[in-house]
Amino acid sequence: MGVYSDWNNRATVWLQKTPGRRFRIGLLAATVVTYPVGSILINGPLSKFTFPKRHSIEKLPESLARLADQEYRRFLEKENRIPKDAVINHHIQSTFEDEDTIASGSLGIRTGLNIAVPFYARFQSTENALEYFREKYADTMDFLSEKVRVPWSSGEPSSSELAESYVLxxxxLRFLFLRDLYAHDGYASLAQRSISWATWTSFTSIFTYWLHSKTKLGGGTAMSFAVIYTVFVGAAYYANKQWYLLYRYLSDVHADAEAARTSFDHAEGGKEYYWKMLKRNRIYRELKPSLFTKVTATGDVRGIATPIIVRYDHLKDVNAEDDELRQVINMDD
Incomplete structure (x- = not known):
């Protein structure tokens, strides 16, 4: 206790001096700007170099590259954009890193967007998928950080159904490529989280300095500064995360709707994409009971920004509108 008191007293005296005040201001300023600057650089100008280092990716197979290019041109025509104002680099994941697309950057900035569609987008048939799984994964799969036993070689219905859920x-695929363009368009796709962090930490930094220096909360000691700083940074982190989840939810729902309304086929493709994702998750849940805490009975993953079932139901609503429109078109014919 004596050692702690001695350290706290000496640190408190130092913080009250000019170097100590500069340290506090510098720490608070660094808290505000370090993450935004780093994030924008990594996901902006440096994205082309950092994205391949952060994720296991490779070039799209020719068949997928053709579809991606067609949907990209469809996007340009629909949004009245030119290629230099919508730069994109398409990739495919080379491992089962993520069940959905991973992305970096934004389609709305000149440095462009880097995206990698899921690994399983390359499968062309159920047999193709089964053959791959039997060769590479024997009888286990990694899913949500769990090892799930899947008897690929046994011919059990669960293994065939699981393999089928990986075939799009x-x-x-057209829905997926077009959806990803809308989901990561605009400056907010790059800077929203950084701006949010800077905003929240600016407020918390002001309150931290004021509470410690002016109100002398906790006696104005070095330890009180550390506690106040930690509490406020934690609050800023939580607020920033929740704000980002809200942004991601709105962007995802908007992207789904824009892609689905492009054509009847896109709407059907979107329903298939999310239905197979839900089905796949339910199968894993049945094979591994410990996944009950991570996957709901419907096949949704707990804690994600945009629930899969919400996206599927939303596309069902869009599809209902399309069915009504289809009837009108048929009557006109």
């Missing part, structure tokens, strides 16, 4: 039709 052309409509689903």
């Amino acid at each position: 039709s052309e409509n689903a």
